[in-house]
Amino acid sequence: MRRDVFQAIADPTRRAILTLIALQAMTPNALAEHFDTSRQAVSKHIKILAECQLVDQQQHGREIYYHFNPEKMKEVADWLAPFQKMWEERFDRLDNLLENLKAQQNVR
Amino acid sequence: MRRDVFQAIADPTRRAILTLIALQAMTPNALAEHFDTSRQAVSKHIKILAECQLVDQQQHGREIYYHFNPEKMKEVADWLAPFQKMWEERFDRLDNLLENLKAQQNVR
DNA sequence: TATAAATGCAATTAATCGGTTGCGCAAGTT
DNA sequence: AACTTGCGCAACCGATTAATTGCATTTATA
Incomplete structure (x- = not known):
């Protein structure tokens, strides 16, 4: 099995x-x-x-x-790791976006 | 569903x-x-x-x-986190154990 | 020693799963 | 207009799943 x-x-x-x-x-x-x-x-x-x-x-x-x-639970964590990187990146990008929006708040 | x-x-x-x-x-x-x-x-x-x-x-x-x-993959990571902590602790303990063994190498 | 408790194993069953086949529909191509 | 392509949906099927029930075995207790 x-x-x-x-x-x-x-x-x-x-x-x-x-x-x-x-x-x-x-x-x-x-x-x-x-x-x-x-x-x-x-x-x-x-x-x-x-x-x-x-x-x-x-x-x-x-x-x-x-x-x-x-x-054995590490196997799951190991599989998850690359994806985790992806959502952290996405979070960073959102973070940057928010920063930029803040900075440009008075521009447009 | x-x-x-x-x-x-x-x-x-x-x-x-x-x-x-x-x-x-x-x-x-x-x-x-x-x-x-x-x-x-x-x-x-x-x-x-x-x-x-x-x-x-x-x-x-x-x-x-x-x-x-x-x-949505975060849900898995979130569930996994406490367990991850456990195996890291276990790893640390093993690490300490090895340190201690090294230190006591000449004792017994 | 007889009885109770803790557990594993086997058989049964309804539900779900992963797959195939056939169909219909919308979007391109001739 | 007829045909092909890309896709989703529905029906069906065998295998697996999660659960129940009943039984056997080992260990503790009266």
């Missing part, structure tokens, strides 16, 4: 799970309490997140704590 | 389309030449990208040029 970080974060529930466990490692049961779905549904999401290494697990007795693993 | 930027960039073809038109605005036909699929398939992807405002269109006669719109 080819799992891909982009596909993993496409689902809003999975994004919420990541946000939760980024703050604190949690068990599937504890996670499920934050959602309107069943524990099994949450576990399936966790499985997908684990498959693309966005989460790690750590067993404590019969409980399994899932941790967020930021490493 | 509820479209969401995260879902839009989940598909590899759509990510490739964005990369292409970020460099230069293109028509659906021109885009389709870069892929192994039909023009209609590409058009469907474009439609999805347009629905979440990742692309703008500009008609020239019977041709439609699709432009990349970086604005």
